[in-house]
Amino acid sequence: MPKRRATISDVARLAGVSIATVSRVVNGTAPVAEDTVQRVREAIATLGYTPHAAARKLAGRETGTLGVLLPEVAAEFFFPLVRGIAEEVRNAGYDLLIHVASSGQESSLSTPLGEHNTDGLLIFTGRLSDEEITRLYDAGFPMVLLYRSPPDDLPIPYVMFENKKGARALIAHVISVHHCRRIAFLRGPEGNEDSEWRERGYREALENHGIPFDEDLVGMGGFDADIARETVEHWLQQGLDFDAIFAGDDEAAMGVMAALRHAGKKVPDEVAVLGFDDINSAKLMAPPLTTVRAPIQAAAAGAAQALLAQLKGEEPPRQLRYPTQVIIRQSCGCD
Amino acid sequence: MPKRRATISDVARLAGVSIATVSRVVNGTAPVAEDTVQRVREAIATLGYTPHAAARKLAGRETGTLGVLLPEVAAEFFFPLVRGIAEEVRNAGYDLLIHVASSGQESSLSTPLGEHNTDGLLIFTGRLSDEEITRLYDAGFPMVLLYRSPPDDLPIPYVMFENKKGARALIAHVISVHHCRRIAFLRGPEGNEDSEWRERGYREALENHGIPFDEDLVGMGGFDADIARETVEHWLQQGLDFDAIFAGDDEAAMGVMAALRHAGKKVPDEVAVLGFDDINSAKLMAPPLTTVRAPIQAAAAGAAQALLAQLKGEEPPRQLRYPTQVIIRQSCGCD
DNA sequence: ACGCTTTCTGAAAGCGTTTACATCATACCA
DNA sequence: TGGTATGATGTAAACGCTTTCAGAAAGCGT
Known part of the structure; x- marks a missing residue:
């Protein structure tokens, strides 16, 4: 039984300003008088107001979040991967949402990610079918493929190792x-x-x-x-x-x-x-x-950068190829 | 440069019906004549229409998605955990969003999760501060704690092992x-x-x-x-x-x-x-x-169930305690 | 005192859905 | 045959926010 949450209007009313002003102080999108800012801040604090993300997305054009699609099975190397991505994305001021496939349902976009709901997608091997990827590509949706090359030679950036x-x-x-x-x-x-x-x-x-x-x-x-x-x-x-x-x-x-x-x-x-x-x-x-x-982490970070670049309208590299290096330890017989 | 996506109105226009009808065939919330359904389906297909999740959330009351808050460091046991949660959640028809903390920023709710943006939260040890948890609790927000007990003895369900x-x-x-x-x-x-x-x-x-x-x-x-x-x-x-x-x-x-x-x-x-x-x-x-x-997986599934139960208005168990079992192998000296 | 900026603020128009509410056939019952 | 459920559809009002547009207030040069 959640009590109704405070909305921007509540804040506006309490602070004695219009909702536009509240929006402005929240986002810092336009100059607002210092004392007005104060009042609004206080109102926000006493009401415990949190902006409704969905409403924000609806109103504004960007969602400010990026999605990662991961397959069900995930191994140990998943972590450096996520970490690499997360850091880049965070630095760029975006939020990161990870969607892990559950067994059975494969290669389909679920509601919360993709298209309207994230500004871009990092897609792991096998998460999406070629058709799905092609569709997203045709829709001009920004994405980067992890460890797989794009279907039909589409110019979608992808990362791979040597x-x-x-x-x-x-x-x-x-x-x-x-x-x-x-x-x-x-x-x-x-x-x-x-x-x-x-x-x-x-x-x-x-x-x-x-x-x-x-x-x-x-x-x-x-x-x-x-x-x-x-x-x-x-x-x-x-x-x-x-x-x-x-x-x-x-x-x-x-x-x-x-x-x-x-x-x-x-x-x-x-x-x-x-x-x-x-x-x-x-x-x-x-x-x-x-x-x-x-x-792994570097490659993941690179993938994130490529996605971010696309978002900024820059031309991302078609392919990111990361060098590998033989690490000699003892299981081969050395030492 | 994403082309503008098709909206429900586009579909409605093409199918020659009202947006309400489109919504109904999409969600199956009310009876619609068979041939109308056909027309709408076709329109959806030719337009490649996908509902805008944010708009949906705004309009409807539920978001249909549950969030998981994970700490930055994540070990191997993370997987059974996620799998356990994911399966339950998926079966219940919800989507799952995982938010992994990035280093530095700790214990804060980020935009995409929580409150307005998910219907409930599964919170891993250390992800949120006591204050934050208390605030969410006060707001009546459904959550379940993983591997930690609630602050101030709040009656928030939590899972632990023996x-x-x-x-x-x-x-x-x-x-x-x-x-x-x-x-x-x-x-x-x-x-x-x-x-x-x-x-x-x-x-x-x-x-x-x-x-x-x-x-x-x-x-x-x-x-x-x-x-x-x-x-x-x-x-x-x-x-x-x-x-x-x-x-x-x-x-x-x-x-x-x-x-x-x-x-x-x-x-x-x-x-x-x-x-x-x-x-x-x-x-x-x-x-x-x-x-x-x-x-781990069972406990995670249990946590998810407890969250789902809350969502259905049921009284979830205060605490879920999972039994542990000694597994004797060779590192202790046996065999 | 007069016009011209510059700063600050509010009104209102969306954003794409869902969902009462209303309408209108059609079918069923007595 | 009138009356009432029932099915199928449309209208329009939210949902909570961002943002354009305009207007008020204030500063400044002349």
Whole structure:
């Protein structure tokens, strides 16, 4: 039973001014006499007035808020991501609303975000269907894609990492330094572009070193510890032979290590384990994980900047490609 | 340069009906003739009409969306939390908006959430100041507190785990089964209620077994791997003697293990490590972590239900206390 | 004292919906 | 056959705010 909230009119009445004046002191959009400001401020305070955001949006043209669309599954790297975005957005004076998909319903815009309700959108891989994205694009709605390229080559800005290059360098390391020859690869979720590029890097490295690609050495990791673990356990059971596993990402690597440990396989002596992302726990694993650092927070901040730029009418970069860097720790056999 | 979006009037004009009728077919709030429905549907489709959420909120009384206020730092257990909430909320036909605090600004309600803009709020520990919470309460705003009790004993529903009981049982286990005597404890963030209760459980267990509490064995873990790691490294450096570490939560436990491993201390042979929460990676650690399972997702779902109940005018439970369960794995010395 | 700015303020027109309230057929019952 | 529910639709009044437009008051140069 919420009591009716104070509205701008209530404030105006109490302060003995018009609602226009109240609006002006609240927003500082026009000069107001000092004592009037005082009275209005007091009135606001005693009434505990808070502007009604919906009304504001309706009246003004901009909503002052940006939306982020995230998929249901979210891994550890979600945080640097959100943090990177949040900081940029906040600095620019916008608010940030995050919408997490719930299982089942996928790829649809829900009421509170998008179009009328936010000034722009940061869209994570897989959150929206190509059609939906195209529709928004056609409507001239500002957005930036995270870790996926736009459908139909639409000129929508997007951020990506140098997945291929990083993966290639990582694999090259275990081949040339640790003489691994049977290197398994765990794919990410179906259709994930990051995973596709990592796989290409993996294949290129093999090719460069004259190692034939073996489909048997590729399995599903899903960028998920449990899935990766299952796959590796399955492999172990059927006696698949490998001397290294590139888990696709760090989460999966964690699952891989657990499976190996459980089976009594020594990491890295018997099997090298490789990740991708360099999430916070990578350095805490046993042994510390050799991986590829993806500047997640920086990329997220870049994405936010690109969105903000669009909002200001500037031409944002078509593509933001962030460099990756191999981080050698112990899970590959170094040290 | 977004083209002007289609409004309800555009649809009405194209379909040759009044805006009221359009509204009715959109919301299904009143019977409309079948062929009229058809015409309106078509008009909506050809115009690509999407209702303006702000206008809707302004006009109707409810916003149809619930807000979640999260602190800046968010750990792995954030996900089950969000998932639990999201599912309940979605099932009830509400939308969910998550607002993540950005560093610096704390405990303040930002424009897009709260009061006029959501019908209710789920508030995480530390996100809002007592004053702010009290103000919202006074305004009759529906909310549920996560992992903290209400200020001034206000009758605001809140969810908590049986922290004390779980911690007590956990510590009792290492004392009686593994004969640990010098058990260190890592506190969570300043003022965190979960941490306080866990500490009480820890102390009670000590007391029950006649072990004197030693302030030197208590340090800061911050529910954070890096902080915990530093503390333990510091302890190790100054030669502090302990045979077990209760890390406060699982994240911290991960840091503890890393510090111990780095120093060449065997877990669990030389030092037992204990966590709390049973996050996904707990079972993947080396060795798998003995911890206390907190039904995070269930608790979150319960919180959401309590909020929804309030919205329906029902009397929600004052407090939701979720049971915890000791999960014995290997880091304590079992197996 | 006169015009001209400059400052401050109010009236009122939207913004895109929802939702009484009213209207008008049409159908049903006695 | 008159009377009354019932169904389908339109009219118009909110909802709480921003903003344009104009007007009043005040300052200033001549």
